[in-house]
Amino acid sequence: MAAVGAHAAVYHHPVSGLSAPAGDAAYSMSSYFSHGGSSTSSSASSFSAALAAATTPPLPDPSGSQFDISEFFFDDAPPAAVFNGAPTAALPDGAAANATRSAAEAVPAPAPAAVERPRTERIAFRTKSEIEILDDGYKWRKYGKKSVKNSPNPRNYYRCSTEGCNVKKRVERDKDDPSYVVTTYEGTHNHVSPSTVYYASQDAASGRFFVAGTQPPGSLN
DNA sequence: CGGTTTTGACCGGCGC
């Protein structure tokens, strides 16, 4: 359930093992949640549902949430820089710009001190889930599957199917705990999500985001 | 019929 709260969400650098304050975690994570338009898998639960579950106070969940964001981590970026405001730069998409604009402005990203690092920002997070294809609002085309060493589980490779957008994503089950799915995003979408989250409000106390809607203002009926 | 999935082949980087 709500393992992701202010306490459970801890940045974890896979290489350095570095961790960062959970407060930032809550904020950056929200950038990833957008709703809806699942392309293929009908069984895929929407990511926003996950967010709802994650950001909702720990109430007994009647419907029984299917997954639980447990932790996530950045890669390919100096941890210090990332947590000092670069997060938006490391985020993959336009939805981030919409959903977390205020947060982004609150923490203006300083121009990268380091020379332009290669555009290979990555973010990964682990989700407790029955299914592996999480619906993050984008349309993905699978282009490969590989079994990796040190894991009995195959790894799946996806590419954003929007033309000109070469964001990639890979998904694999946690080898130690098969009830978890590890999703890694790589790159930045050059377009808006087919189903962008248009509203998000932040809880002042916890810093967590609550998605309020998934329709563009004005398009509501 | 167009887009996606599947699956083995292929390729480049890296360590030995």
Added chain:
DNA sequence: GCGCCGGTCAAAACCG
């Protein structure tokens, strides 16, 4: 130089 390994390509199958 060779082989392993992770990542990608691409052709054919598949599906709505």
